[in-house]
Amino acid sequence: MVPDAIQTLTTIDAARALVRAARAEGRRIALVPTMGALHDGHVELMREAREHADLVIASVFVNPMQFGPHEDLARYPRTPEADTDRLAELGVTAVFMPTVEEMYPDGGRSSTVVTAGHLGTVLEGRSRPGHFDGMLTVVAKLLAIVQPDVAVFGEKDAQQLFLVRRMVRDLNVPVEVLGVPTVREPDGLALSSRNRFLQAGERADALALSRALEAAGAASDRGVEAMLAAAQGVMQDDSGVRLDYLAVVDPRTFTGASEHHRGPVQVLVAARVGTVRLIDNATFTIG
Ligand SMILES: Nc1ncnc2c1ncn2[C@@H]1O[C@H](COP(=O)(O)OP(=O)(O)OP(=O)(O)O)[C@@H](O)[C@H]1O
Numbered sequence: 001m002v003p004d005a006i007q008t009l010t011t012i013d014a015a016r017a018l019v020r021a022a023r024a025e026g027r028r029i030a031l032v033p034t035m036g037a038l039h040d041g042h043v044e045l046m047r048e049a050r051e052h053a054d055l056v057i058a059s060v061f062v063n064p065m066q067f068g069p070h071e072d073l074a075r076y077p078r079t080p081e082a083d084t085d086r087l088a089e090l091g092v093t094a095v096f097m098p099t100v101e102e103m104y105p106d107g108g109r110s111s112t113v114v115t116a117g118h119l120g121t122v123l124e125g126r127s128r129p130g131h132f133d134g135m136l137t138v139v140a141k142l143l144a145i146v147q148p149d150v151a152v153f154g155e156k157d158a159q160q161l162f163l164v165r166r167m168v169r170d171l172n173v174p175v176e177v178l179g180v181p182t183v184r185e186p187d188g189l190a191l192s193s194r195n196r197f198l199q200a201g202e203r204a205d206a207l208a209l210s211r212a213l214e215a216a217g218a219a220s221d222r223g224v225e226a227m228l229a230a231a232q233g234v235m236q237d238d239s240g241v242r243l244d245y246l247a248v249v250d251p252r253t254f255t256g257a258s259e260h261h262r263g264p265v266q267v268l269v270a271a272r273v274g275t276v277r278l279i280d281n282a283t284f285t286i287g
């Protein structure tokens with residue numbers, strides 16, 4: 001397929017100019033923030049964005065501020081040409097691909113930081129200190145640059161989605177945040193840019209995460225402890241996987257659901273498979 005024309009924007013001024021022109025024509029704008037290395041999960045985000053706006057701007061920016069000193073910033077996959085072609089085929093109007101210097105002119109960091117507070121220090125935040133402050137800061141910057149009507153995020157990164165929604169509410173950012181269900185491989189593995197680093201045997205081991213979620217779901221009629229035990233059982237059976245955390249949270253607060261909880265719960269899992277750290281989650285209803 002011959003891709004439609006897509007604008008590649010590398011400066012904040014160029015992004016603002018496009019946004020101004022679109023606004024002058026009364027067009028609705030959607031922003032889809034990504035770190036690139038696009039896969040079919042990202043494609044669903046773009047589709048959702050197109051349904052809610054006349055014009056879609058995708059950002060591709062590997063944000064150093066959300067990586068810890070020992071994390072995989074250097075090896076994070078970067079495929080800008082392939083990403084641009086894919087976005088063009090999807091009818092995305094523009095891709096915003098700034099350099100680190102463009103986003104962080106003061107030596108690669110922002111002096112002003114949006115903090116995720118206590119919820120930024122638990123679960124993903126416990127394993128990745130500072131991650132959510134870095135993520136919220138760059139999302140706040142992207143929202144300020146593009147000033148979209150809607151911004152689209154994946155449910156795969158459940159804690160991220162929760163914190164973005166809360167930031168938007170707390171800081172009165174005039175944007176509607178949309179969540180898109182997790183796109184999976186036919187065998188259940190959640191699509192992730194990091195899956196490409198799984199070696200052959202590890203690809204099979206990685207199925208432990210989605211299987212653990214399934215097992216938790218199958219135990220949901222017996223309450224939170226039974227769900228955790230069922231999921232734990234699956235993770236323990238797989239010696240190729242090192243569990244980081246398993247949790248059942250109330251999706252309204254993102255804090256642990258009590259044994260007496262009734263209604264929707266979100267089961268969250270994170271694990272290391274070889275050198276790759278993966279996360280997944282699913283929502284079930286108790287009672
Ligand atoms: N399988 C998926 N289904 C739906 N949305 C997804 C999926 N994977 C990622 N996303 C969403 O895409 C957006 C950009 O995420 P990102 O570019 O970090 O991709 P990623 O696959 O999550 O990469 P990684 O997990 O390696 O960081 C986020 O809102 C994320 O939640």
Ligand SMILES: CC(C)(CO)[C@@H](O)C(=O)[O-]
Nearest residue numbers: 033034035063135138157
């Ligand atoms: C939202 C995001 C693009 C911010 O860097 C990133 O955390 C991601 O890709 O999920």
Ligand code: BAL
Nearest residue numbers: 035066067131157160
């Ligand atoms: N997909 C969330 C971004 C990150 O892993 O840093």
